[in-house]
Amino acid sequence: MATNALSAVDHPGAKRPFLRVALPYLLSLPALLVCIGIIIPFFTAIYYSLQRYNLAFPQMRGFIWFQNYVDFFSDPAFWNTIRVSLLYTIFTVGIELALGLGIAMLLRRRTLLNDVMSLLLIMPLMIAPAIAALMWKLMTNPNFGILSYLASLIGLEDFRWASSPSTALLTVVLVDVWVYTPFMMILLLAGLRALPKQPFEAAELDGVPWSFVFFRITLPMLTPYIITATLFRMLESIQQFDIIYAMTQGGPGDTLMVFQVQSYLERFQYTNVGRSAALLMVLWVITFVMSNIFIKHWLKLREQARGVG
Amino acid sequence: MQRETTRSRIVKGVLLALVGLFFLFPIFWVFLMSFQTNQDILRMPPSLVFTPTLDNYVALISGRLETNAGTLEIKFMGNLLNSFILAASSVILSLILAIPAAYAFARYKFRLGEDIAFTILSFRFAPPLLVLVPLLSYFQMIGLVNTYIGLIWVYQLITLPLILWITRGYFEDISEDIEHAHRIDGHGWLKTFLKIAVPLALPGIAAAALLAFIFAWNNFVFALILASADKQPVTVGALAFVTASGIQYGQIAAALILSIIPTLIFAIAAQRYLVEGLSLGAVKG
Numbered sequence: 001m002a003t004n005a006l007s008a009v010d011h012p013g014a015k016r017p018f019l020r021v022a023l024p025y026l027l028s029l030p031a032l033l034v035c036i037g038i039i040i041p042f043f044t045a046i047y048y049s050l051q052r053y054n055l056a057f058p059q060m061r062g063f064i065w066f067q068n069y070v071d072f073f074s075d076p077a078f079w080n081t082i083r084v085s086l087l088y089t090i091f092t093v094g095i096e097l098a099l100g101l102g103i104a105m106l107l108r109r110r111t112l113l114n115d116v117m118s119l120l121l122i123m124p125l126m127i128a129p130a131i132a133a134l135m136w137k138l139m140t141n142p143n144f145g146i147l148s149y150l151a152s153l154i155g156l157e158d159f160r161w162a163s164s165p166s167t168a169l170l171t172v173v174l175v176d177v178w179v180y181t182p183f184m185m186i187l188l189l190a191g192l193r194a195l196p197k198q199p200f201e202a203a204e205l206d207g208v209p210w211s212f213v214f215f216r217i218t219l220p221m222l223t224p225y226i227i228t229a230t231l232f233r234m235l236e237s238i239q240q241f242d243i244i245y246a247m248t249q250g251g252p253g254d255t256l257m258v259f260q261v262q263s264y265l266e267r268f269q270y271t272n273v274g275r276s277a278a279l280l281m282v283l284w285v286i287t288f289v290m291s292n293i294f295i296k297h298w299l300k301l302r303e304q305a306r307g308v309g
Numbered sequence: 310m311q312r313e314t315t316r317s318r319i320v321k322g323v324l325l326a327l328v329g330l331f332f333l334f335p336i337f338w339v340f341l342m343s344f345q346t347n348q349d350i351l352r353m354p355p356s357l358v359f360t361p362t363l364d365n366y367v368a369l370i371s372g373r374l375e376t377n378a379g380t381l382e383i384k385f386m387g388n389l390l391n392s393f394i395l396a397a398s399s400v401i402l403s404l405i406l407a408i409p410a411a412y413a414f415a416r417y418k419f420r421l422g423e424d425i426a427f428t429i430l431s432f433r434f435a436p437p438l439l440v441l442v443p444l445l446s447y448f449q450m451i452g453l454v455n456t457y458i459g460l461i462w463v464y465q466l467i468t469l470p471l472i473l474w475i476t477r478g479y480f481e482d483i484s485e486d487i488e489h490a491h492r493i494d495g496h497g498w499l500k501t502f503l504k505i506a507v508p509l510a511l512p513g514i515a516a517a518a519l520l521a522f523i524f525a526w527n528n529f530v531f532a533l534i535l536a537s538a539d540k541q542p543v544t545v546g547a548l549a550f551v552t553a554s555g556i557q558y559g560q561i562a563a564a565l566i567l568s569i570i571p572t573l574i575f576a577i578a579a580q581r582y583l584v585e586g587l588s589l590g591a592v593k594g
Binding site: 024027028030031034035037038040041042044045048102103106107117119121122123124125126127128129130131134137138139143144146149178181182183186187189239241242245246259263267268273277280281283284287288290294295302306 | 321324325328329331332333335336338339342350351352353354355405406407409410412413414416417419421422425426427428429430431432434435436437438439440441442443444446447462463465466469473478481482498523526527528529530533534543544545547548551558561562565568569572573575576577580583584587
């Protein structure tokens with residue numbers, strides 16, 4: 001449709017058809033070229049992942065096909081990474097969804113107070129996750145941290161937060177929830193406010209109880225938004241690096257060795273390039289599948305939003 | 310809607326207060342710490358009553374930190390400057406590259422067009438380390454490690470898809486008739502693009518630029534791998550500073566506050582477009 005309309009207008013000056021056909025390509029080429037420079041390393045990463053390649057033993061370097069991947073199956077560290085990454089993703093996204101939906105419901109009506117509130121609540125999202133982790137590190141310091149103090153008030157003497165294996169996951173999940181719940185909140189709030197009013201007005205006239213309205217009307221109508229936001233957050237959460245690295249560098253021990261932290265240490269501490277690349281390829285396959293599902297849902301929602309708006 | 314009962318209003322009020330406390334208290338508390346001496350910070354129980362001091366900020370800005378072990382040189386201001394250089398240059402480069410591309414994707418349904426647009430989008434979702442580790446070897450070969458140019462190039466991974474997809478939506482919203490009218494008047498394609506399309510999309514472009522700036526500013530892992538101390542932005546610099554300064558908690562708090570203030574200001578400036586930008590235009594806010 002767009003091309004038809006354009007060619008109709010272009011008729012008087014249609015002397016240079018080549019340029020007209022090539023124009024869109026020429027316009028998008030620079031952006032693509034800049035990105036291609038960054039695709040090449042991706043293929044290099046695949047190549048690395050098929051090699052025995054440790055910077056400490058250069059003479060041992062060699063092509064070993066899928067041996068790095070095969071080794072993963074019998075490697076407890078790999079299964080630990082899978083377990084921690086999944087737990088981290090499930091906890092963070094689950095809590096953020098519940099909390100974000102709850103807050104969005106509270107702020108649903110457009111009042112001045114609610115608008116100011118939603119603006120204020122976005123602030124943590126605008127803080128660099130690495131910096132947010134350091135802020136929480138200050139607050140959970142065993143000597144003076146306000147949260148350590150509060151924990152001692154409710155009888156949790158010597159609560160070690162991120163430095164104890166039993167509470168480290170809880171602590172980084174808490175920071176992630178602090179940073180990213182606002183994301184869920186504003187997306188679901190936008191979704192709630194875009195819903196048609198009639199079903200709710202009808203339900204109110206009939207005096208339908210609150211819980212019925214929520215579970216039978218609000219939730220089903222909000223589902224496309226929930227799915228899109230949840231997929232997007234899962235995609236980011238399974239790749240989390242900044243918060244965990246800034247807080248504990250993956251420790252204590254191997255408690256917080258999620259994919260990217262593990263492969264970072266594999267590469268820069270143990271100089272094992274091949275293994276690190278193979279681990280990242282496993283993560284890439286997961287995120288590739290997830291991002292395709294996400295993009296499908298996102299496009300549908302985008303069409304919808306553009307249609308309504 | 311329903312007239313709320315007093316009880317449900319109170320419950321809502323209490324819940325909102327709790328929510329506000331959880332999300333705002335950390336910023337408030339670290340902000341207070343940044344005006345405290347180490348003695349105030351270490352005092353137990355923590356107290357809201359203290360004599361505020363600017364010493365922490367003075368030490369950071371002058372770059373000299375007085376400790377028991379002597380004077381410590383700190384370059385945190387250099388990190389702040391690096392963040393500004395990296396974020397601003399990355400956004401400017403992305404604007405130059407992405408606006409024409411976004412216009413092309415919005416106006417011309419050309420073969421490969423969607424494919425290219427999605428390829429660029431997919432960069433946003435790939436694990437950054439996957440690309441960064443091999444890229445480090447290449448950068449070492451061609452001398453781009455620890456350079457602004459190298460970093461700005463890699464930062465395009467964040468800023469370019471964001472700007473491209475947001476501005477694309479704004480271009481799609483502009484009625485083609487306006488552009489056609491201008492072209493029938495005898496103006497060329499380039500003139501129409503610059504005089505009609507870009508100005509009409511300007512609010513969206515500005516919002517996309519602000520958001521891209523925030524995301525670039527907040528990035529951590531790119532510079533962690535590709536830069537050393539003198540080119541590092543605040544995110545990496547702050548972590549190094551925490552390790553180096555040891556127990557200078559007041560200065561750490563001040564450094565954290567200095568590194569979050571620019572993005573918070575930008576966020577308030579771009580607040581109307583936050584939803585659109587964060588969701589890549591999936592939801593009309």
